[in-house]
Amino acid sequence: MAVHSGGCHCGNIRLSFSTALDPAGLEIRACQCSFCTRHGSRAAADPNGRLSISVEDKARLQVYRFGLRTADYLVCRECGVYVAAIAGDGDDATAVVIVNALDDHELFSRQPVAVRFDAETREQRVARRRRAWMPVEIRGT
Numbered sequence: 001m002a003v004h005s006g007g008c009h010c011g012n013i014r015l016s017f018s019t020a021l022d023p024a025g026l027e028i029r030a031c032q033c034s035f036c037t038r039h040g041s042r043a044a045a046d047p048n049g050r051l052s053i054s055v056e057d058k059a060r061l062q063v064y065r066f067g068l069r070t071a072d073y074l075v076c077r078e079c080g081v082y083v084a085a086i087a088g089d090g091d092d093a094t095a096v097v098i099v100n101a102l103d104d105h106e107l108f109s110r111q112p113v114a115v116r117f118d119a120e121t122r123e124q125r126v127a128r129r130r131r132a133w134m135p136v137e138i139r140g141t
Contacts, residue, residue: 001049006083006102008076012060013083017097019049023107028099030112035066035073039082042105042112043096045134051095053084055140068122071129086136087129094133 004023007014019026029043030036036043045051053074055061062075071087083101087094099108117125 004097004102004104004107006097006105008081008083008101009079010060010076012056012078013074013076013081014054014056015083015097015101016052016054017044017046017049017102018052019046021046021049023104024109026108026110028108028110028112029096029115032114032116033067033118035064039098040100041082042099042108043085044099044108045094045096045132047132047134049134051084051097051134051136053095053136053138055138058140068120068125070122070125084136086138087126087133092130093136093138094129095136096133 001018001020004017005015026044031041060077062077064073064075071085074084075082081101083098085096099105
């Protein structure tokens with residue numbers, strides 16, 4: 001598996017995205033919700049991969065929830081970078097990584113697919129994330 005590292009601008013939040021998939025062929029999603037469009041978000045996940053997140057100072061981590069409140073959107077309070085979204089808790093937690101927060105983001109060159117999830121029910125959204133997102137581990141929160 002290849003490991004793609006990254007994080008926020010100030011270094012408070014660090015990411016490690018492990019995947020066996022070629023980053024150039026990995027599907028990149030451009031969610032069309034108002035939060036994601038305002039951040040220019042390009043999200044990726046590999047259900048067979050893994051995302052590790054480490055937070056140096058949890059007081060500088062902003063966890064934001066909106067809409068159906070089914071995911072935590074992680075934003076650094078210090079530098080403002082959106083790095084990942086997490087759904088669920090503990091061993092059942094899954095995530096997407098924000099490609100723009102990866103150091104080698106240019107390798108993820110596939111044209112983003114515009115996606116809209118507004119019509120999903122809460123149950124549909126949770127099920128989609130369990131199926132399509134990847135396992136995540138968070139340290140330091």
